[in-house]
Amino acid sequence: MVSELEKAVRADLQALIKEKNCHGIMVRVGWHDAGTYSKEDGTGGSNGTQRFAPESAHGANTGLDIARAFCDDIKAKHPEISYADLYQLASIVAIEDAGGPVIPFRMGRKDAEAPMCTPDGRLPDADKRMPHLRDVFYRMGFNDAEIVVLSGAHTLGAAHKDRSGFDGPWTSNPNTFDNSYFKEILKEAPAPGLLHLPSDKALLDEPECKALVETYASDQAKFFEDYAKAHQKLSELGAVWA
Numbered sequence: 001m002v003s004e005l006e007k008a009v010r011a012d013l014q015a016l017i018k019e020k021n022c023h024g025i026m027v028r029v030g031w032h033d034a035g036t037y038s039k040e041d042g043t044g045g046s047n048g049t050q051r052f053a054p055e056s057a058h059g060a061n062t063g064l065d066i067a068r069a070f071c072d073d074i075k076a077k078h079p080e081i082s083y084a085d086l087y088q089l090a091s092i093v094a095i096e097d098a099g100g101p102v103i104p105f106r107m108g109r110k111d112a113e114a115p116m117c118t119p120d121g122r123l124p125d126a127d128k129r130m131p132h133l134r135d136v137f138y139r140m141g142f143n144d145a146e147i148v149v150l151s152g153a154h155t156l157g158a159a160h161k162d163r164s165g166f167d168g169p170w171t172s173n174p175n176t177f178d179n180s181y182f183k184e185i186l187k188e189a190p191a192p193g194l195l196h197l198p199s200d201k202a203l204l205d206e207p208e209c210k211a212l213v214e215t216y217a218s219d220q221a222k223f224f225e226d227y228a229k230a231h232q233k234l235s236e237l238g239a240v241w242a
């Protein structure tokens with residue numbers, strides 16, 4: 001059963017995301033909190049440490065201060081929710097509001113404190129290809145199929161020159177969660193104004209991954225079904241439950 005707290009936070013997140021049209025960055029804040037997880041030693045994951053320096057200042061997190069400030073406004077109104085839950089719920093509500101799949105959400109992640117910040121370099125480098133993506137995502141406990149499906153989150157939002165050095169959205173409808181990312185990356189070159197990261201094109205480097213990109217490009221229902229499962233797993237990486 002959804003608690004009154006979750007209902008209230010969801011409503012406020014939805015209103016904020018609609019008003020600011022900030023779907024992409026809200027998805028990214030949850031991903032970057034969770035994506036530091038290491039299954040080797042259990043460090044990192046969905047524990048809210050992104051709110052602390054030095055993690056907040058890691059290169060990969062440039063620009064996420066905007067999303068964290070939005071989350072702080074919600075936290076001020078609902079101090080009972082943990083940051084760890086809030087970052088994940090922001091991500092999930094943004095995807096749902098953009099027309100994406102409903103992602104099961106379990107409330108109750110405990111916040112970790114500043115000494116639990118992870119070292120820099122745990123999040124993927126957009127200039128690199130499959131061997132690097134495997135190093136990073138296998139460390140979190142994901143497989144190749146999950147790398148492909150989770151990359152589909154780039155259907156939302158955009159890159160910004162002053163944050164990552166890359167520029168522009170992946171699709172022509174960056175506030176709509178659909179399978180257009182997969183259709184776009186299959187094109188030889190990006191359509192005018194759109195972006196292909198090297199790490200996006202990496203998904204076409206090997207036949208099994210490329211076949212999955214083609215499946216998702218032609219079957220949005222399958223994309224949504226697989227995406228919801230992988231994103232739920234992402235949102236619970238390393239979580240310590242109250």
Ligand code: HEM
Binds near residue numbers: 024150166199
């Ligand atoms: C596969 C490895 C990945 C790499 C190398 C990567 C890299 C990047 C880069 C360079 C940006 C641009 C940041 C900026 O300039 O603002 C970005 C944006 C974004 N990423 Fe990824 N990403 C990856 C996977 C993911 C995953 C797994 C998710 C979510 C599940 C995700 C969600 C997003 C979203 C929503 C944005 C848009 C942010 C905005 O609109 O401000 N990414 N990513």
